[in-house]
Amino acid sequence: MALDKQLTAAAVVAQLRDGMTLGIGGWGPRRKPMTLVREILRSPLKDLTVVAYGGPEVGMLCAAGKVKKLVYGFVTMDAIPLEPYFRKAREAGALQVMELDEGMFEWGLRAAGMRMSFLPTRCGLGTDVIKRNPELKTIASPYDDGEVYLAMPALKLDAALLHVNEADRLGNTLMRANDPLFDHLFARAADRCYVSTEVLHDKLELDGATARLNFFERYLVSGVVHAPCGAHPTYSGPDYGWDLDHLKRYNASAAEEGGWEAYMNEFVRCSESEYLAKVGGVERVGKLRTPVF
Amino acid sequence: MDDVKKTDAMDASTATLAELMIVAASEAWRNNGEVLASGIGVAPRIAASLAKLTHSPELLMTDSETFLVSEPIPLGPRGQGDGAHVPKYEGYMSFDRVFECVWGGRRHAMIGPSQIDRFGQSNLSVVGGSYEKPKSAILGVRGLPGNSINHMNSMFVPNHGPRVFVPGEVDMVSGVGYNPARFAPGMKMDYIDLRLIVTDLCVLDFGGPEHAIRVHSLHPGVSFDQVQTATGFPLLKVEQMRETPLPSAEQLALIRRLDPHNLRATTIKNNPPAVRTAS
Numbered sequence: 001m002a003l004d005k006q007l008t009a010a011a012v013v014a015q016l017r018d019g020m021t022l023g024i025g026g027w028g029p030r031r032k033p034m035t036l037v038r039e040i041l042r043s044p045l046k047d048l049t050v051v052a053y054g055g056p057e058v059g060m061l062c063a064a065g066k067v068k069k070l071v072y073g074f075v076t077m078d079a080i081p082l083e084p085y086f087r088k089a090r091e092a093g094a095l096q097v098m099e100l101d102e103g104m105f106e107w108g109l110r111a112a113g114m115r116m117s118f119l120p121t122r123c124g125l126g127t128d129v130i131k132r133n134p135e136l137k138t139i140a141s142p143y144d145d146g147e148v149y150l151a152m153p154a155l156k157l158d159a160a161l162l163h164v165n166e167a168d169r170l171g172n173t174l175m176r177a178n179d180p181l182f183d184h185l186f187a188r189a190a191d192r193c194y195v196s197t198e199v200l201h202d203k204l205e206l207d208g209a210t211a212r213l214n215f216f217e218r219y220l221v222s223g224v225v226h227a228p229c230g231a232h233p234t235y236s237g238p239d240y241g242w243d244l245d246h247l248k249r250y251n252a253s254a255a256e257e258g259g260w261e262a263y264m265n266e267f268v269r270c271s272e273s274e275y276l277a278k279v280g281g282v283e284r285v286g287k288l289r290t291p292v293f
Numbered sequence: 294m295d296d297v298k299k300t301d302a303m304d305a306s307t308a309t310l311a312e313l314m315i316v317a318a319s320e321a322w323r324n325n326g327e328v329l330a331s332g333i334g335v336a337p338r339i340a341a342s343l344a345k346l347t348h349s350p351e352l353l354m355t356d357s358e359t360f361l362v363s364e365p366i367p368l369g370p371r372g373q374g375d376g377a378h379v380p381k382y383e384g385y386m387s388f389d390r391v392f393e394c395v396w397g398g399r400r401h402a403m404i405g406p407s408q409i410d411r412f413g414q415s416n417l418s419v420v421g422g423s424y425e426k427p428k429s430a431i432l433g434v435r436g437l438p439g440n441s442i443n444h445m446n447s448m449f450v451p452n453h454g455p456r457v458f459v460p461g462e463v464d465m466v467s468g469v470g471y472n473p474a475r476f477a478p479g480m481k482m483d484y485i486d487l488r489l490i491v492t493d494l495c496v497l498d499f500g501g502p503e504h505a506i507r508v509h510s511l512h513p514g515v516s517f518d519q520v521q522t523a524t525g526f527p528l529l530k531v532e533q534m535r536e537t538p539l540p541s542a543e544q545l546a547l548i549r550r551l552d553p554h555n556l557r558a559t560t561i562k563n564n565p566p567a568v569r570t571a572s
Contacts, residue, residue, distance in 0.1 A: 027388065054433075072433055073433050073434060073435055073436070074432045074433035074434075074435045075432070075433060076432055076433075081432065082430075082431065082432070086430065087429075087430045090419070090427060090430035091422075091426065091427055091428070091429065091430050092426070093423075093425050093426030099418065099433055099434055100434070101434055101435075101436060101437070101438035101439045102392070102435055102436040102439065103392050103395065103396065103436065103438075103439040104438070104439070106389075106392060121396075121439075122396075122439075122442050122443065122480075122481065122484075123396075123438050123439035123442060123443070124438045124439075125438075125442055125469070125476065125480050126438075126441075126442060126466070126469035126472070126475040126476050126480065126482070127434065127437075127438045127441075127466045127467060127468070127469055127475075128418075128424075128465045128466040128467070129434055129438055129467075131466075132424055132465070138477070138480075140479055146479055147479055147480070147481055148477060148478070148479030148480045178358070178359040178360070178387075179358070179359045179387045179388055180387065180389075181387075181388055181389075182388070182389065292369070292370060292371060293356065293357035293358050
């Protein structure tokens, strides 16, 4: 296997197929692989099952009609709590959904990464998550306690898309954000994992403190895409914060006649370098402040 | 902070209803022990912070993002230069660790669900219509299933009415309550621990028979009948129902320090005073 895994975003999307189950890393408005998502929006790809702690990428993929089924615990942009295009798709009855507790979701990814069929949990018992997902089953402890748990099935992914701060051509990655979130679990749950990266090195040479920022092994990584500001308009600490002006504009487009088409025309039907120029370039994005909560 | 003290009268009569609710909500975290206090949203977060600064310094809190802090962080922009608030970190609490904390039960969260029913079941997912084609899609069940079955939980309702406190059951049970019909034999309900619901009319608890919801205290100028009318299921009341206490001068000063940009003013429409004028 070639150890130069660098690919273009278009080459990554060319490796994806209609109907695939696609995991997307990050959380809400945090560290979404938006360059890769925009490339999907530009492609004819369809009928995807999207598995995500959802943010604007879910709304965009829904608006573009790419999503057949959504596996999620929430979809939100935090500062704008209700994701407009997710709501539209959900309220139109246009989505198949597997709605899960955030922890069940994590358990599903863990199970997949460990090649288990399920992991037991109490999360979800007693709720309508069970009622609305009839495929979920329970299991009794084989020990004396006999407690009955929910058996969270593995969330196996055909592919995972992640965004990282630094990577090399071999697929080594660094996440410098304060919170690595659950990206490593997406990488483990997927047959193929593609990362976009702010900075691409030929080969990382690290001291111990920096090496600790590597959260999953390069053998999990199938492709590396160099994508400066590739999480915009979501935030990718410490490199840049979220673009609230852009998210507000995106949000407002959902209330306008032909709003999504207009958004697509302006921000998607162009190259990534044109996109970056339209949103103010590296200079502006690099100055976007990380949110204060 | 001194400027604030000089310019703001600390007379309790100037307290807003939101401030009264924040003080009432802070009581949820009293005598919880060393647990992670998670107040989600403006008022619950100020309430948790107030609890830590007054009666319960043993509480753990985060910066609402990734780190544990030894002092609650004021809401909103933290200033720049000499006057800036510098967080005092004492540890780490990534999302992954929050889940581990949740499953181990050492947490008390307070959130504002869209619907609550007589069992204390809550909904943050969809309202109205059918599940497949809901009238209103909200956030999703988020962490409510796991939170509610693992650790202490309280709720904050700024708009007490029958659309929130629904008859029957909530449209999509996201957080569990005390409803044994939803638990098969062998499923453990032992860790379900609902504490308070703080609303703009009253404080409710789960101290009735079979954990039935009771009115614990009424806010100044509110009657039990008024609360009952605004609730889609029958309420009990505690034997010696008190009036919800007004914030003290000390509590008001702390609230203003914790929320220097007065974000709490948007908690309730028109930011009414704690003591309602006769209508």
